[in-house]
Amino acid sequence: MKQAKLGAKGKLKETAVGFVLGAVGGCILGATEDPLDKIVSVMTTSSSLKPVVEEARTVGALGLGTLMGATALTTAMTSVIAGVILAAVITSVFAATGRCTGSHKHSVGLWASAGFAGAFGTTLSGVMLGSAIEWIVKKYSMVGLLWALSLFTILKPPMRFLFRILWKQGEVCCTLGSDARSLERENLEISDWQQRQRVTLQIEKRILSLEKGSSTSGMEDRTRWVTEQKEREQIERKRLKNEEAEMKQKTLHDWINTVMMKHVDFLAFSGVPMTIITMVTSGFGLFGYGNHQSVLIVLLALVSLMGYFLLQSSDFNFWMLLGCMGMFATFVIAMLTLHAGQVVVTTAMKLRVAGHNQSRETISAHMNYQSSLEAVKTAFFGAKLCQLGLGATVGGTLVRHSTGKVRVIAGAASVAGGLLVGMDVLSPVLGEGGAAGALLGVVGAAGVSVGATAAAAGRWSSWQGTLGTTVGLIIGALGMGKWHTVNIGLQLPVAYVFAMTKPF
Structure with a gap:
């Protein structure tokens, strides 16, 4: 009888603790909704959207959709990897200097420093990339953005080789701890x-x-x-x-090396499929075939062919999985961009039947505007899901690595909350592009907390703990997200799937 009471009390405690942890992860995810909505509203004003609208007729709806999608997703992936690399460097320094002992104080200092470095690196790189994209579009139009994206994709594999050399040299220089x-x-x-x-x-x-x-x-x-x-x-x-x-240092060092090499490969190769379809569809637009049906046929063939070869690889890697996902996301963004323009045509035909004729120029201008609006919105939402998913992958991995679910969930949520507060002060200085990139970085930090929450939900000893964590996550996200059911409903499954993914 006494054991039954103790068991019931333990399950009740797990439910309560799980609900609190879930609410923490959910609340920080919901807290990002309002700032993101505001920056999207700023980015889609007539003045901000003008450079995109002007180039929509040049590259066509599909070209515009793939270009915006690939750029947004590449930015999101790059900023997350920058944060992971910086966090790994900090952790490696701790390991090399022998400060990764079993001491609770040193352990907390290690993960706190690594977590802050990762969030800061992600946010800072998001600011830099967002500002760079804004400058390129304003100065060189969307065609300049296409060339910049292509050049960046070409340079990433050599950068991977260079980074591996620098990392090995850094390991040699950090042998003082081993000595x-x-x-x-x-x-x-x-x-x-x-x-x-x-x-x-x-x-x-x-x-x-x-x-x-x-x-x-x-x-x-x-x-x-x-x-x-x-x-x-x-x-x-x-x-x-x-x-x-020594054993703990060696284990941590080996784990850091694995994380680094996998994420550097991911950075170098995952954006290649997206960039290829962007170059092809935009190239059709530049040669005057932007609105031709052949572009859609070529796009479908490219996506199917590259997806088949990547999925059929005998050595299927994490970057291949993310490359396929990014490519299909770019395809969806292109389809939504094309559909937005087609809706304008359908509406014009209905108005013509009703006796309200519109000129061809008016219809074309309206098509370009709606296509541009949809391209920006869907590309930004895709980048947000990408940041959230990659952050959730990191959070889930840390919890499975026995880093401590409370430490990861609360720490990542605290850092993300601090970054959100800082964004209110710095957003006028950063500009539209910088603020958008920074907010995506904050979403990545929030994704770490959400991913850790999702991973922790399955690690309780009873189903009551799992249920409490899940309910807390959903209620916290919806409550702080002002009950944006559709947005939150799309983000939570993505975060859960990525949190359960084992990248290495």
Whole structure:
């Protein structure tokens, strides 16, 4: 009876703790909705949308959709990877300097520093990329953006090779921590040898004294032996502690290397499929075939062909999965952009039947405007889902790596909340592009918290804990998100799927 009561109390506690953790992750996700809506409203005003509308007739609806989609998704992916790389560098420095011991204080400092560095790196790179895109569009139009995207995609594989070399050099330079461990191990071995020598000498002296017939105080011998035993135990404890720290350091270092190499490969290759379809569809537009049906046929063929070869790869990698997802997302954005223009044509035909004729120029201008509006909105929403999903992948991985679900959920939510507060102050300075990129970085940090929450939901010992975490996540996201059911309803499944993904 007593055990049943204790079991019920434990399940109730898991439910309550799970609900609180879920609410924390959900609330920070919902808190990003209003700032994102505001920046989208600013980006879709007539003055901000003018450069996009002017180029819509040049590259066509499909070209515009693929260009906006590929640019937004590439920006999101790049900023997240920048944050992951910076966090990995900070963690590697901790590991190399030997500060990744089992101490709770050092452990909290390690993950807090890595988490802050990751969120800061993601947000800062988002600001830089967003500002760069805004400058390119205003100065060189959408065609300049196409060339910039293509050049960036071409340069990423060589940058990957260079980064690998720099990372290896950094590992060589950071061997000071290992040297310190080796020196400590040598000192322990010397102390152990000296202690053994002292014991040997004492035994020899005792034997000689017995042979000579002299005797010593038993109390003195016992005191001496107790002292030597304590010293021996102390040396053994230090040795075990040193070996445990070395093993933990090596495990963490190997894990960091795996994370780094996988994410660098992801950065280098995942954007290639998106850029290829963008270059092809935009090229048709530049040669005057932007609105021709052949563009749609070529787009379908390209997406199907590249998707088939990537999925059929015998060595299927994380970057291939994300590359396929990004390519299909770009395809969807292009279809929605095309559909927005077709809706204008359909409406004009209905008005013509009703006796309200419109000129061809008016219809064309309205088509370009609606296509541009849809391209910007859907591309930004796609980038938001990409940031959220990649952040959730990081959060889920950290929880499965036994980093501590409370630490990850609360820490990521705190950092994201702090960045949101800072955005209110800095948004006038950053401009539209910089503010949009920064907010996407905040979504990535919030995604870490949401992903950790989703991963933690399945790690409770009872289904009540899982249910409480899930309910808290949904209620927190909807409540703080002002009950944007459709947006939140799309984001939560994406975050859950990515949180369950094992990238390595």
